[in-house]
Amino acid sequence: MTFSVTASFILGPMPQTVLVIGAGISGLAAALRLSSGANVSKVILLEASGHIGGWLQTTRTQEGAIFEHGPRGVRPAGIVGRNTLQMVSDLGLDSDVLPVTYRDVASKNRYLFVGGKLCKLPSSFMSAFVTRPPFTQPIISSLLREPFIRRGTHQDESVHSFVTRRFGKELAEIAIDSLCRGIFAGDSRELSVRSCFPLLFQAERTFGSVLIGMIAGGGGASKGPRFTSRLIGRAKEERWAQWSLKQGMQTLPEAMQQELRSRRVEIHRNSPVHRLQRTSDGGWEVQFDGGTLKVGHIFSSVPAKVLSGMLPPSCAALCESLRKIGSVSVTVVNLEYEGLVLPVTGFGHLVPSGESSEILGVVYDSCSFPQQDRAGPPTTRLTVMMGGSWFQEAFGDPETVAQDDLLQRATQAVQNHLGITQKPLKTIIKVQKDCIPQYTLGHSKHLDTIFGYIDDRQLPLSLIGASYRGVSVNDCIHEAQRAVDRLRG
Structure with a gap:
């Protein structure tokens, strides 16, 4: 033909x-x-x-639960965020949007799993002045020193090296290492700061300081094309942190x-x-x-x-x-448990590579979007992310890895990290091969x-x-x- x-x-x-x-x-x-x-x-x-x-893949169950196997929320910030909201409006999906505001617990509470326990990240200006595990000094001390660090001279630099140089080894090996695993499922020692976090790279190049560059660049948010979507106005007025759609992404x-x-x-x-x-x-x-x-x-x-x-x-x-x-593969394990079983509430937790290479993090889906839980008695939906740059060493070939092994490791992580020992009501296992490019x-x-x-x-x-x-x-x-x-x- x-x-x-x-x-x-x-x-x-x-x-x-x-x-x-x-x-x-x-x-x-x-x-x-x-x-x-x-x-x-x-x-x-x-x-x-x-x-x-x-990679936008959703399972909708007969009981009414929504399970995401790829992106589960979208940020409305910046020109690119407003652009997407405009497209959502143009497609007639305004009434389908599920927002999460900065006032919601899913935005305020984010955790790291370090030293065998959950550690809440600073979520307010005042909390940056307090020393809290897993850090050994207040976050503010690293921020105040940063403007006095000499500008880098390399045309490119790893994310780990950049953050270590400007903010210190502790933030690089705990917070930024985890962030890179959460966004790219990648190793901060291999990823390029210029390509992965161009705003940070450019801030140092232009202003000699990330902190000063971020402050100076704050006024540019209003520039760009004009949008007509009422969703954009709502997102700004209601202070959305992210959004999803009622029946999934x-x-x-x-x-x-x-x-x-x-x-x-x-x-x-x-x-x-x-x-x-x-x-x-x-x-x-x-x-x-x-x-x-x-x-x-x-x-x-x-x-x-x-x-x-x-x-x-x-x-x-x-x-x-x-x-x-190149790109990396990620295993996404969706778990649903009977009852309200989480010991904490929030968006979820990330795991630095020094703590566990195979487990990237756990998302508390029911906290962010309770509207997507099944009908009837309360349940808890979680998603365990595994693999990434460490897939091969942890699980072997993505083409031949055993589903039972993946499920066992995911449920064991939930037990170790969150203390949830019961058997899940429902499980879905997806091996997303070569799903995230590595810059x-x-x-x-x-x-x-x-x-x-x-x-x-x-x-x-x-x-x-x-x-x-x-x-x-x-x-x-x-x-x-x-x-x-x-x-x-």
Whole structure:
């Protein structure tokens, strides 16, 4: 079967067909943006699996409980946060939003598991002046010293090295180590501060101090595009810390898919792309499960390494750079217990690598979103995150790891950390293979090489997705939209 469309690859007055590879949140966002323009005659979306939404995956049980196997909440802060809320409104999901405010216990109470016990993190200005485990001195002492630390001279630096240099070893090895495991499931000694926390890196470069840079940059929050969503006003007025959707985060890609279908965007599931070849008219020939497709421009939202296996031999140098962007696998174990069994309330707790390499943290889902508990007598939903950069050494190959072993380790962690000994009512185990890209040292140079190659050769190819400039839902949506806008000029 062959689809053939004759078209120029340069967006402009000539109508063309554009292909989006991958129907995760980035691919869906790009397809929505493309389908709203007048200079694209056709948008086609190919997804290798049978699932739309990438890592946004939700299980809805008959009892009414909601279990997330990927992102479970989105921050409304900044331009990227407001941008996502605008899209949520445009999709008609305002009444589906579940906010968590900064006044809620899930925002105020966050913990670390250190020394065999839960330690509450400082959550107020005054608490920064008090010495509390697991720290041996008040947090404020590290903050007050930071402006007097000499500016770094390296073009890139590990997150661990950066924080150690500016805030001290204790914060680096406990708090920041845990944070990197919670966000990236990665090792702070390997991750790049320039790429993972660009605001911190730029603050030091510009102001010589992270603290001064953050204070000076506080006034820039109002800059950027104008938004019309009433949700954005609510989020600001009610001081939202994060939000989800009543029927889970998968509601978002489902609404996006429905909107795309109303715009006559072709969506093909179970259609993996095998090979991309350049055509004589400057476009692409795409070989996939379903036939051959000729298009003018491609948006790739698949992981960088996956794309490297699709490109032709003539792009060997590009493929080599793409393969340098690695990723890690994470096991997500959802547990539901009878009754209110948590010894504390809050968002959850993270575990520094020095305490346990295999357990990244535990999220107290019922505290953040009790509306998503099952109907009837009270229950407690938890999610245990395991693996990441330590997956191989802890569990072996993600393809062959035993489900029983994963469940046993997750329930043992819940018992050790939270004292919950009863058998769970329900368990769901997901091994999310290669789900989080790792922005290791030199990531920014890899991006310069990759995007420089595409620009120099004027390839009709746009790269979007978590492999490049942000792993959060907000980042993926924003970068996908920007890529479409750049192509349109």
